[in-house]
Structure formats: structure tokens, C-alpha cells
Amino acid sequence: MSKLSTDCDINFPRTDRSRIRREPHLGSYLRSDVYAVVDASPLCHIGYVIDGAPFVTPTMHWRKDNRIYWHGSIGSRFLKQVDGAPACVTCSLVDGYVLARSALNHAVNYRSAMMFGTANVMEDLDDRAEALRDFMEGLFPGRWDTLRPVMEKELRATSVLWMDIEEATVKARTGPPSDADESHVPVWAGVIPMQTMLAEGQPAPEASASTRLPDPLAALIASGRLR
């Protein structure tokens, strides 16, 4: 049986919330573009509302299919308040400063994704363990099974949240400044790239000399990726 892909399999819907108005040529609604930014980004910023006022909390996230996850303490105000409420999850990567001849044309090269949905708390303890395992394995493949096993009381103390992505957009800028037409102005113009990288692992002071950095961690550091 052949599966026909519809536009909704490929694109997130354009709603009043998510239609890109400024610089729409930089934008995309493609699921694959959204997921690429989410998966490349080491952290996200989660927006939520308490008593009408906005809060933005930085946190680690992970993704499985169209679902974004994050975790923290069962006692966290943020995680308790956001349950069942609308949330906006934003991931941003800065790739460089763009220096032009006119002030106005200065810019930043970047990739960012804004995702909208409803946040939910995961109740079941086994589901939590499985989700946290996915989190760990996504960051550090093979590590979960080498750790001191997780205890039930630890799972009880941990809150896992998830949000199905209902609408999402990506914006990205690349390349040199866009004022080539003013290149007669005698000032340096171009891009100063910004790069984020993992560095050599620093073993804990009390670690025994016999534990060496596992290959998947060495590979992660060498890859140039952040996760």
C-alpha cells in the first residue's frame, strides 16, 4: 500500500499564531527544517504564562517524532504551572555577526525554531524512565546501561513534560551582508562567524584513573555537533 504524503505531513500549518510576517523569505514551515534546528540546539527556552504574566525558562529538551520533552523537579513551579497550559518552545543558534556598510543592514546569521502547543505532565513512572532513557541516549549513546541504575524514588522526584508540536516555524539567515550595492563605502564588511563546540572532557577529581572517556563521548566531541 502506498502512503501518499499530504502537505500536512510535510509542513506545519500556517495559522494566525505562526504565519511569518517579517522577512518571510527567511522562513519555513517544513517539519524537517523545524526538527533539524531542534535537534542541533543544546537547549531551548520555554515560554509560559502565570497570572497573565510571561515567563521564559531555559531548559534541556529532547524530541521523538513530533513531540518535544523536557524534565526537572516534581516540585518545580515552572513544571507544575505549565501542565495543561499553552507553551511556546524556542530553539536558537547564532552562526555569526553580519557587518554591512550601513548600520541598518547589520544582521546576525542564525537558525531558530518557534513551536506552539500544550504542555503535559507525564504521570506513569515507567513512561518517565523510558523518556529519561531516551534523553540520556540521545545525548550520550550507550551511557544509560553503564550508570548506577536509577531508583524508583529518583523517578518519583522527577517530572517529565511533553508537548506535541501543533504549529511551528523556522527562520534562518545565512551568507554575507545584503548591501553589496554600497560596496564603495570604505569600511570592512563581511561575516564574523560564531561557533559553539564541545571541548576535551575533564574527569571528576575523585574519578579513578582507570575510567576513560567512552568512545561515543569522544565521537560526540569530535563530531562538531553539540548533541
Added chain:
Amino acid sequence: MSKLSTDCDINFPRTDRSRIRREPHLGSYLRSDVYAVVDASPLCHIGYVIDGAPFVTPTMHWRKDNRIYWHGSIGSRFLKQVDGAPACVTCSLVDGYVLARSALNHAVNYRSAMMFGTANVMEDLDDRAEALRDFMEGLFPGRWDTLRPVMEKELRATSVLWMDIEEATVKARTGPPSDADESHVPVWAGVIPMQTMLAEGQPAPEASASTRLPDPLAALIASGRLR
């Protein structure tokens, strides 16, 4: 005349909005700590509310005393909606992954600031020009006067927003994993540092060979700072 500093000169107030509940030992209300994170961070994430729903928009920011500024198009939905409304501005820097022996003790080394206040649009054109000059000079000292001068129509197209910081908090984690008591578990534990750096400038393709990278830009790249 001697000026006595009060606690409010040194600390932001602890309110219901900003009192740190989770991991309060990682937190600070010191103005100097907040400003240090804001000034080190290349971008911020601004939270605001439209029709009860949260939005988080990444943007560049700059600071003067206790005021945070940002800019964009006069036609931006985000910049129009946020005028006169409560906003939360968050800056986050990731310094490394912290790998422990138990899953629970994994963490991230980070510095982050959350700031609360009311966003305002700057009306006066001269004020806008001055603020944008501060923005440029803060990032790239000496550059403003070397550019093609800014035109009035460009200033009219540009919106500058500002927010006085009413409440703010910093959280920061540093150092190795905190489960030294489980160091008998035979697994690598320690920190994988994450570093963000500026790289060698890439001149625009149409730039004449005679424009070279000005010293302040070379110094910024060499400094290890991001702004």
C-alpha cells in the same frame, strides 16, 4: 557627601515572581551578577503574551545601566504587541555537560538571567539614533562613525524597545558532578565543556581588498568574548 548603598542598590528585590525556589544555592539577586550574564550573552529570549498565549522571540539586546534594549522593524508584530506589556527577558549561556554516575545527577554547567519588567517603545527619532549607536558601539567599538551615515527614513523604519529591570535573578552551576560519594561506580564522570567563540572574519565577496578588519574587531575576536 557620602552615598550609602542600600540593599536595593546591590540586589534586585525578591518577589513572588522572582524568588528562586529550586536549587536556591545556585541563585543570586545581585545586580552585578545579572549584568555580567546579560553583557556576556550574544542574544536573549523575550517572552510576551498575545491573547493569553505565550510567545518567545530570540533577539539581540543591549544594556545601559538598569535598562535592557532591543530593536527591529516598526512593522513587527512582536515589537508592537509588547509595547506597554509585561515581558520576561532571559539570557542563557551553556558552559558544559556534567556527567555523573547516576542518571539523576547529570546536569549542565550554565549561567542564566531572568529579568522582569514592562516593555516600552521609544518614540523620539534622536533617541532611537543614540540607542542604535550604543548598540553598534557596544558590539563593534568605533564602527558607527565609519559607516555610511544612517538616514532618517531608516530610523523611521526601526523600532527600539526598552525595559527597566524591575526584578531579576541569576542562576549558575559550575564544577564537577556532585555525586563523588558514588565514585566506585566504574563509569566516566566529569565535565564536557562547551565553548562559544568568534572566528576569523570572512570579508564580503564584493569587498575591495583594501578594506581590512579594523583593530577593534580583531581584538573582539581575539578576546574570547562574544560581545
